Amino acid sequence: MINVDAVTIDHGQGEQTVRAVENVSFRLEKGKSLALIGPSGCGKTSLLFALSGLLAPRTGKIMIEGEEVKRPRRDVALILQNAGLLPWKTVWQNANLSLLLNGDFPQQNAAKVLAHLGLDNVMSRFPAELSEGMKRRVGIARALSTSPSVLLMDEPLASLDTLTREKIQDLFLNLWHEHGFSMILVTHNIEEAAFLGQRIIVFTERPARISATIDNPQMGSLDYRDDPTFQRVMSQLREALEV
């Protein structure tokens, strides 16, 4: 269970303080998925960083599994916009980053995930040698190498072409079913939110406040994109975002 309780996040100090997130509360049950959508730069990424323990809220509390989040947790993985790969490390080293840093995650995990994602023949390559889609898959392998119970994603599919984007959305859906982690996805893409979010929270312009919550219980299958409900959820989202 993830519990976000009246969280407000500020950046900077003194007179230069900028409010990024204002009084946001929500809950997410174990194994469920949630999409956070809002205009670019509204502060949703700050909220995600607070969830991952990289940033402390000014007021309010974030609890994961009954424990207040104060620093990065081992059971929470974060996937960044550009996959967050280190250019000077090989695919194998990047996928094993948590193991490299903490020393006590089983290596077989990363190997298994890399093989599953079709990356076992590029393990000794550097990120610069990979296509954009492959880089994202390495980022996913890195996140899954620690068998997380929560997967946080910050616009993980930004700047991908449509086809690769859909392929990786499908991959996320399959991995979610397979691994059973809770998933929080930050996006500004309506279609992505409707495809991957069981619940979708819509944010206002900065500072981010919740302006609407849309339930999307029928998501979860690969052919959901052809479902009329999918189209309906997308129009609801468009309306909520005042597009």
Add this chain to the structure above:
Amino acid sequence: MKRILTYVISIAALFFVWEMASIAVNAINQAPLLPGPFDALSQVVKNAAELQRNFAASAWRLILAILISLATAMPLGLLIGREPTLDRFLSPIIYITYPIPQVALILFLFLVLGTGSATKVVMVTLALFYQILVSARGAAKNIDEEYVTSVLSAGATRWQVYRHVILPASLPQILTSLRVSIGLGIAFLYIAETRAALGTGLGSFINKYMLFRRDKAFAGIVAMAILGLLLYIGVDLIERILCRWKYVKRRPLK
């Protein structure tokens, strides 16, 4: 192979210009002031043993100075680049002392450290120190924060952020500035070596012969050029090994 060929062609061109300059200078002054490249090269062969001794003396001073300046300026520069409080305190000191020509300290160094190798190594270290410090600071300041966030979210400690992100991300820029600074280091070494009477090193060799045996002095200059070139190639090779990721083919695999 192609690289070696271009080297050969450029050296031939250099010798040609040198020979022309030698003919012109000597004709104008009506005295053999500037020896040509072949006079100098034949002196390199004739004085091989003496040159080798002095070459070795200069080479180890330079290498030692490179190692000391890397070991001190690199960590300090990276720290200043990443820790704002440290930057606020130390940057003013750096920018006040940076423009002081370190050569101005040479007599003082001779007084304190004597006329042996210590002064010469310190002199070159001082020159390289600032170059490396400033480039390490700049490189560390400009690192894409996504890399830092990436390792922090995976549970990295502060030390691990330096080890896995700040250092490898800054290394190419630091090594490039080191490569560029080798010329400066050699100039400082030359000055230090010529100031110490009866010392070893290519600087004192050149100095000793410049007035009466210019062909030998120019053999020393050739040796100094070779030393610079070898160090340049050495740093280049080290960069290609340590920063292999910068040189991979950027042709995305499917």
